[in-house]
Amino acid sequence: METKPIDGKAFAAGLRARIAEEVAGLKASAGLTPGLAVVLVGEDPASQVYVRNKAAQTAEAGMASFEYKLAADTPEADVLALVAKLNADPAVHGILVQLPLPAQIDANKVIAAIDPAKDVDGFHVVNAGRLAVGLDALVPCTPLGCIMLLKHHLGSLSGLKAVVVGRSNIVGKPAAQLLLKEDCTVTIAHSRTRDLPAECRTADILVAAVGRPEMVRGDWIKPGATVIDVGINRVPKDDGKTRLVGDVAYAEAQGIAGLITPVPGGVGPMTIACLLQNTLTAAKRQKGLA
Numbered sequence: 001m002e003t004k005p006i007d008g009k010a011f012a013a014g015l016r017a018r019i020a021e022e023v024a025g026l027k028a029s030a031g032l033t034p035g036l037a038v039v040l041v042g043e044d045p046a047s048q049v050y051v052r053n054k055a056a057q058t059a060e061a062g063m064a065s066f067e068y069k070l071a072a073d074t075p076e077a078d079v080l081a082l083v084a085k086l087n088a089d090p091a092v093h094g095i096l097v098q099l100p101l102p103a104q105i106d107a108n109k110v111i112a113a114i115d116p117a118k119d120v121d122g123f124h125v126v127n128a129g130r131l132a133v134g135l136d137a138l139v140p141c142t143p144l145g146c147i148m149l150l151k152h153h154l155g156s157l158s159g160l161k162a163v164v165v166g167r168s169n170i171v172g173k174p175a176a177q178l179l180l181k182e183d184c185t186v187t188i189a190h191s192r193t194r195d196l197p198a199e200c201r202t203a204d205i206l207v208a209a210v211g212r213p214e215m216v217r218g219d220w221i222k223p224g225a226t227v228i229d230v231g232i233n234r235v236p237k238d239d240g241k242t243r244l245v246g247d248v249a250y251a252e253a254q255g256i257a258g259l260i261t262p263v264p265g266g267v268g269p270m271t272i273a274c275l276l277q278n279t280l281t282a283a284k285r286q287k288g289l290a
């Protein structure tokens with residue numbers, strides 16, 4: 001069987017172009033410029049790259065970008081004060097605090113302080129709860145991107161068996177909720193799941209979001225299944241440099257999976273494109289335009 005790669009980079013570029021067009025239309029018709037504030041605390045190298053890319057892609061889409069870079073030893077109270085200021089700023093429609101945060105800051109407290117209407121990460125319990133009960137919500141960007149890719153390539157997901165490996169609040173749980181909303185039969189598997197390989201082999205759609213390099217082996221995949229690899233793991237190479245691998249052993253999946261997202265170039269680029277989509281949605285809702 002031929003295994004086809006899902007080109008998330010190209011899909012994300014198309015999505016960003018459509019968002020930019022809508023932003024231009026909103027500016028012209030309603031005088032509204034969506035604004036996104038991104039807060040980075042500390043100097044984690046990967047986070048610095050993600051935040052830089054977020055700011056650049058926000059500006060490219062014609063939105064207003066507000067960047068806040070705070071020192072690694074910033075007290076929690078200062079981050080909460082900044083969030084309160086951004087909540088009250090009418091030019092800011094979306095607020096994102098880059099994760100992970102330094103140890104002195106409780107991420108749950110910071111997320112809880114964000115106005116749910118501006119929570120473009122979709123991590124606030126109000127948005128998680130709204131998603132769970134089927135109300136309009138701001139949905140976490142990475143799982144939203146996974147569902148967009150799946151629907152684009154498979155059409156209807158109704159009736160398909162989906163296994164999500166990983167139960168994080170950021171990816172695993174919302175991905176499962178979104179698949180359920182698409183009428184999939186969903187299992188959330190994790191490190192304590194009995195016979196994880198056998199569970200994975202039942203999946204028409206296998207979502208790997210565990211953060212462990214190449215944990216999902218080729219013989220865990222049902223022939224013809226669609227594999228969505230959310231992992232972004234940096235592993236050492238022989239020459240002392242590093243390379244990115246996913247949570248799925250990509251080479252082993254060849255000839256077994258029907259479709260698979262590569263790492264890099266699969267789910268990753270969808271994260272920022274969906275952040276822009278959420279910012280546009282948040283801005284429109286705040287102005288009563290959606």
Ligand SMILES: Nc1nc2c(c(=O)[nH]1)N[C@@H](CN(C=O)c1ccc(C(=O)N[C@@H](CCC(=O)O)C(=O)O)cc1)CN2
Nearest residue numbers: 050097098099100121141264265266267268269271272
């Ligand atoms: N507040 C948040 N923090 C974090 C999130 C998030 O959604 N909200 N997700 C991740 C990091 N992330 C965005 O913040 C992110 C990860 C990966 C990519 C991406 O484009 N990956 C590329 C490869 C990039 C590389 O070379 O390192 C790909 O997979 O092709 C974008 C955004 C954690 N924190």
